[in-house]
Amino acid sequence: MRVVVVGATGNVGTAVLAALDRRPEVTSIVGVARRMPARSAEPYSRAQWVSLDIAAATDPDEAVAALTEAFHGADAVIHLAWLIQPDSHRDLLRRVNVEGTRHVVRAVADAGVRTVVVASSVGAYAPSPESGARPESWPTTGIRTSHYSVDKVAQERVLDEFESAVPHVCVTRLRPALIFQGDAGAEIHRYFLGRWAPVHRLGARRPPVLPLPRGLRLQVVHADDVAAAFAAAAVLGRRGAFNICVDEVLGAAELAGIVDHGRFVQLPVAWVRAAVAAGHRAGVIAADAGWLDMAMKAPVMDTSRARAELDWRPRRSAGDTVRELLDGMAAGDGARSVPMRANDRRRIHLPIDRPADSASAGDGEPQASERIEHRLLNLYLSDHLTGASAGAARISRMASDFVDTPVFAALSSIEAEIRAERSFLAQLLDDLGMRQMRHRQAIAVVGERLGRLKGNGRVLARSPMTLLLEAELMRSAVLGKRGVWQTLAENAEDLGLDPSVFHELSARALHQHERLDEVHAYARRTAFREDRAGSRAEGDLRS
Structure with missing residues (x-):
């Protein structure tokens, strides 16, 4: 059977690809995502890929038409796509999460797919x-105080309407609890805790006491x-809702023991x-207080139906799952997709099909010749690292600013590549025994932020000219970056490096x-068009 997975590059989607591949009934897998993963990496190599936007910046009829084409010949569709951030832009989240689900099920009907399995949540209860x-x-x-919960409820109503209007399609709703894995450590860190949370210290030191909300x-x-x-539901075609979780409930004592x-x-x-609300307003915590409200109020779920009708049993305990997540967050673990990208620079892969440590010509560290x-090389590379730091901040x-436009997928993918390249360059400096001039990098990032204070003709609204100017600056920066890869390729033999890596980075x-x-x-x-300035207004004077 042929199964299409919408939202196949995130925490659940990445795991679903591998799970489908293990099912003998599944002979073809199609992954749908706005941003493409590294298609040669596991488990993404197991799927054919279609890049499309289900709702963020696409006309509804165009989105349904593109989805219908992607669903052609499929026996089942698994719909996982869900936008969690930026949570301050409720219109965008609602459009992607609720209207996007409506577009998916319309396309399911138009394409003649017989089964659709949708990711709902404990948050709907x-x-x-x-x-x-x-x-x-x-x-x-x-x-009601959780925007995630409110949108999950709205998604459930979309599915109710669809089931009533198109009764011949088997609609399955899976309502999982909190979903964790080690490779989601970096993603969960970014989406919920934010970049200021020092989670990397968890690997060496745990807090002396664990503060938790009562109850x-x-x-x-x-x-x-x-x-x-999800794989079982797609294959078996069971209608209705299914709770998916470990029966074990973790309270304060259990979490502190972990x-x-x-x-x-x-x-x-x-x-x-x-405290969470204040931290979120200050930009220190990524998640808002609604997530805490949902965690405190969501009911404990009974999984009897999933066990009986899907023949499903969890293989990992709740405690082991949380331990794996904490280890993954400390290590900055991830996978080879933009949402799942790793944090730790030694785990970040270059945007080419080889590991980041393959620049070395031998088995050990690269060695520069006496020539x-x-x-001078230290100064040159450090200056380029400074530029890379500013470029990474800008992209x-x-x-982030243009997430609600058709160019977001391109910008987001370029951002992931530039961040990986910056990390690679920093690692290369270390491997060559050279020193990073961190004060220059800090000055560059501050300069980039001050550079945002441009007179774009607007003070309290996002100027339609901003993207034009930013794109021009980034084009120049990327060509400048190409220079360092060309220079390293030219001198690779004297540095004990593999020149092909730098040729590929130049390309x-x-x-x-x-x-x-x-x-x-x-x-x-x-x-210069007021009617096409974008769907969201935001200040141009940014600190």
Whole structure:
């Protein structure tokens, strides 16, 4: 059978690809995503790929038409796509998460697909005043202070309408608990804790006491177990809703035991909520207080139906799943897709099909010959690393600012490549025994931020000219970056390095320049048009 996975590059989607590949009934897998993964890497190499936007910046009829074409010949569609950030842009989240689901099921009907399996959530359920486990019949009215819960409820209503209008399609809803795995460590760090959280220290030191909101109870499930449930649902074609989680409930004592010391303090929920809300407003914490509300109020789920009808059993315990996540966060683990990209620079892969340590010509560290003037090369590479730091900051802000435009996929993919290249260059400096001039990098990043204070004709709204100027700056920066790869290729033999790596990076820079040309073309068409300035207003004077 042929299965299409929409949203196949995130935490669950990555695991689902591997789970489908293990099912003998599945003979063909198609991955659909806005941003393409490294298609030669596992498990992404197991699928054919289609790049499309289900709702963020695409006309609804165009999105449905593109999805219908992607679904042609499929026996089942698994819909996982869900936008978590930026949570401050509710119109964008609602459009992608709720209307995007509507587009997917319309395309399922138009393409004649007989089964659609949709990722709902424990967040769709109403609060439970009692501690007993709740079956799938528990009301799906959600938790109103959580935008995630509100949108999951709206998604459930879309599915209700679809089932009523198109009864011949088998609609399956999986409602998982919190989904963790080690390779999602970096992703969860970015989406929920934010870049200021020092999670890398968890590998060497755990907090002496674990502060938790009073009454917290968590059910979790490993991504591999969730993926197995999605694969089973797609193959078996069972209608209705299924709770997916480990029956074990983790409270304060259990969570404190997982962090190795067992010591915890329970704080009033109102105090914790106020701290999370303040941290989110300050930009220190990525998740808003609604996530805490959902964690505190979501009911415990009963998984009897999934066990009976899907023949599903979790293979990982709740405790082991949380331990794996903590280890993955400390290590900055990830996978070869943009959402799942790693944090730790030694785990980041270059945007070419070889590992980041393959620049060395031998088995050990590269060795520069006596013909190389060490001091001058150190200064040259350090200056390029400074430029790379500023460029990474700029492209990151561009991807964030223009997430609601058709060029987001290109900007986001270029951002991942530039960050990987910057990390590679930093590692190369270390491998060559050279010193990074961190004060220069800090100055460059500050300079990049000050450079955002441009007179683009707007103060309180995002100027339609901003993208045009930013694209022009990034095009120049990418060509400048190409120079360092050409220089390293020319001197690779004297440095004990593999020149082919730098030839490929030089070619990659040209490809980035071509994609930035496409961004610039879009910006040229919209820069001076009030009716095409973008769907979101945002200040141009940014600190």
